[in-house]
Amino acid sequence: MTTSRRPAPAASPVPAFAADPHHVTDHLLVGGVRKSFGGTEVLKGVDLTVAQGRTTAIVGASGSGKTTLLRVIAGFEAPDAGSVCLGGVQVAGPSGWLPAHRRSVGYVAQDGALFPHLTVGQNIEFGLPVRGRTAAPRVAELLEMVSMDPAYARRKPSQLSGGQQQRVALARALARQPQLMLLDEPFSALDAGLRVATRRAVSKTLSDAGVTTILVTHDQAEALSFADQVAVMRDGRLAQIGSPFVVYTRPTDRATAEFLGDAVILEAWMEGSLALCSLGGIPVRRPPVQGRVHLMLRPEQIRIAEGGNIRGRVVDTDYFGPETTVRIQLAPIVVDPAGPVDPHQPVGGEVISIRHWNAMLARPGTELSLKVVGEGVVFPWDG
Numbered sequence: 001m002t003t004s005r006r007p008a009p010a011a012s013p014v015p016a017f018a019a020d021p022h023h024v025t026d027h028l029l030v031g032g033v034r035k036s037f038g039g040t041e042v043l044k045g046v047d048l049t050v051a052q053g054r055t056t057a058i059v060g061a062s063g064s065g066k067t068t069l070l071r072v073i074a075g076f077e078a079p080d081a082g083s084v085c086l087g088g089v090q091v092a093g094p095s096g097w098l099p100a101h102r103r104s105v106g107y108v109a110q111d112g113a114l115f116p117h118l119t120v121g122q123n124i125e126f127g128l129p130v131r132g133r134t135a136a137p138r139v140a141e142l143l144e145m146v147s148m149d150p151a152y153a154r155r156k157p158s159q160l161s162g163g164q165q166q167r168v169a170l171a172r173a174l175a176r177q178p179q180l181m182l183l184d185e186p187f188s189a190l191d192a193g194l195r196v197a198t199r200r201a202v203s204k205t206l207s208d209a210g211v212t213t214i215l216v217t218h219d220q221a222e223a224l225s226f227a228d229q230v231a232v233m234r235d236g237r238l239a240q241i242g243s244p245f246v247v248y249t250r251p252t253d254r255a256t257a258e259f260l261g262d263a264v265i266l267e268a269w270m271e272g273s274l275a276l277c278s279l280g281g282i283p284v285r286r287p288p289v290q291g292r293v294h295l296m297l298r299p300e301q302i303r304i305a306e307g308g309n310i311r312g313r314v315v316d317t318d319y320f321g322p323e324t325t326v327r328i329q330l331a332p333i334v335v336d337p338a339g340p341v342d343p344h345q346p347v348g349g350e351v352i353s354i355r356h357w358n359a360m361l362a363r364p365g366t367e368l369s370l371k372v373v374g375e376g377v378v379f380p381w382d383g
């Protein structure tokens with residue numbers, strides 16, 4: 001997130017027009033959007049579709065272009081190329097431009113950006129058609145929606161914590177009853193417990209109201225739990241778009257796999273639909289290549305199991321309360337010296353990380369047997 005961003009000039013007075021009628025259930029269509037700042041291309045051709053009333057999380061490393069994309073959708077920046085359609089109307093692009101205030105879009109910035117001279121109540125009223133006493137019940141309702149006591153309405157933003165300010169910013173955005181809500185890391189200032197509770201409350205409020213929502217976040221777990229669809233942004237492009245389950249279990253490349261959570265990555269030899277590696281033959285659905293590959297499994301797919309046919313020894317552990325990360329060195333694979341020589345035979349010995357609930361079970365040096373559940377994903381070998 002950068003701080004000094006000026007609103008985009010109205011690109012042209014050309015009126016917005018109705019787009020392709022086949023896309024009526026798609027609330028938001030972003031097509032081929034490019035945006036540069038001072039010769040640096042920040043968005044390099046972004047395509048994104050969000051269905052009416054659904055929630056998309058855009059996740060990606062700092063500086064990958066998430067906020068810029070949100071600002072283009074909101075109308076605070078004009079794209080250099082490509083288009084944005086909202087509810088079948090082109091609001092940015094070669095054939096139309098609608099300024100931000102006419103897009104029925106709510107936007108909650110990373111820093112909340114409340115008006116410091118107004119009270120909390122007046123900040124929220126800003127989005128309401130009524131003011132003062134008439135607005136009070138609705139202000140109270142909106143504060144409750146973001147888990148705040150209505151008594152806060154009389155305070156100034158400077159008398160609130162960062163997390164409370166963020167929740168007031170959400171309430172102010174909700175007051176306008178936008179059809180599309182853009183949330184730029186709105187929960188990042190909240191502590192862990194409040195963060196989960198506020199996220200649930202906001203998600204429920206928005207989905208009950210049928211508001212299409214886009215959430216930008218750094219937090220992979222937040223993206224996976226909040227959204228119907230996750231879009232992974234990397235270096236100005238969306239590297240993968242899919243359901244949380246699909247992007248987590250079937251990432252399209254190694255960088256996406258590692259960004260979305262812990263991954264066990266092993267050298268393997270792909271033969272048909274089996275990846276042969278130090279963990280045995282792991283089934284892979286629709287492998288993109290044969291031969292030498294990187295195999296990816298999630299740590300929770302590797303279980304400590306009595307009688308499991310993979311042997312390993314605990315190297316060390318990291319205790320996290322409900323679970324412990326256990327680093328295990330896989331046993332070297334013993335090859336029959338009298339048997340045929342197979343150059344693709346795995347050799348074992350790699351160190352992998354798995355998770356286990358019982359920290360006591362996994363003291364360093366303990367010998368364990370393991371088994372793998374489910375399928376792996378493979379990526380072409382890149383050395």
Ligand SMILES: Nc1ncnc2c1ncn2[C@@H]1O[C@H](COP(=O)(O)OP(=O)(O)OP(=O)(O)O)[C@@H](O)[C@H]1O
Pocket residue numbers: 001002004005006037038042060061062063064065066067068069218
């Ligand atoms: N108005 C601007 N002028 C110049 N450069 C900008 C402007 N807005 C964004 N950038 C640059 O574009 C790049 C992407 O910024 P952006 O804020 O979109 O990333 P982000 O993925 O949201 O990052 P973060 O997660 O840290 O907020 C950064 O290098 C940033 O410095």
